[in-house]
Amino acid sequence: MSLDRIALVSDVHGNLTALEAVLADIEGRGIERIFNLGDYVGKGPRGREVVEVCRRRCEVNILGNWDDFLPDPARTYDTEGMAWWLAQLGEGQGDWLRGLPFSYDFLLSGRRVRLFHASSTSVHNRVRFDHDEREFLGMFANTPATGDGPPPTVVGYGDTHDPFYEVDRARRTLFNTGSVGNAMDDPTPVYVILEGVFGSAAEAPFAIQFVRVPYDAEAELAVARDMGMPEWDGYASELRHGIYRGEMHDPDGPKYHRRPAQLQ
Structure with a gap:
């Protein structure tokens, strides 16, 4: 049986060097189908170039929280960083980002897969790895944001920059892709490969693989x-170092990036 492979990338955040390293690894594995789970811009220097590459290389592009609020014409920014990142966008890129779909559903080896950036309700509602059962089940619910349709049995998302995999006894599978351009704790870019029979309602082998790709962080800096x-x-x-910028001046804070952060 021939299995299809899909590469899932997320949270590039303007880090073109990391994105190019990950795309080279994907290409080297012969994977042609790439889905992007959002947050193309902000935090890093080259949001414009990242958007250009992802529009060209990714078959599916999904809305992230930074993609929604950074180019929002109703917002004004009084911080140098926000104004700078917004100014890096090319003509029309803000409209393209804000017009991206919230989620994407498909079949893979008999499993209904749903991808979105942060949660089933909003790109601004964060669900971390240490969620409770209510939050877990909520990730599989249909909402006004996801629309109606058969509920998913597999949900993948990004946003928190913390990759993980979880499954319950009902075979509901939840995973986080981690971040390509702004990985925390281990700062090595990470992406996910899904393997199965794309578009098939029949059960078949199904796999989720996490891949870390070294790159030249000093070049990006x-x-x-x-x-x-x-x-x-x-x-x-x-x-x-994979240390969130809000914690770099707090030597007595928790050692690991396992806590809420407002603008990841």
Whole structure:
């Protein structure tokens, strides 16, 4: 039986060097189908270029929280970083980002898969790895954001930058892709490969694989410095050490990135 493979990437956050390394790994494995779970921009220096590459290379592109709020014409920003990242977008890219679909459903080896960025209700509602049962079940629910239809049995999402895999006795499977451009704890970019029979309602082998791809973080930091990107020290903390920029000046804080953060 021939199985299809789909690469899932998420949370590139303007880190073009990391994205190029991950795409090279995907291409080297002969995978042609790439789905992107959002957050193309912000935090890193090259949102414009990341959007250009993803529009060209990704078969499916999904809305992320940064993609929704950063180019929102109703918002005004009084921080240097937000204004800078917004200014990096090319003509029409803000409209493209805000017009992306909320979720994407498909069949794979008899399982109904649903992908979205953060949760079933909103790109701004965060569900972390240490969720409770109510939050877990809520990820599989139909909502006004996802629309009607058969509920999924497999849900994949990004947003938290914490990759994980979980399954219950009803065979509901929840996983997080982690982040390509802004991975926490282990700062090595990570993406997911789904393997199965695409579009098939018949049960068949099904697999989820997490892949870490080393890249030249110092090259990306050099680009950010040369471009004069604000919050460079925080960005260096994240790319070099996987320490969230909001914690870099808190030596007594928790050791690992296992806590809420507002703008991941």
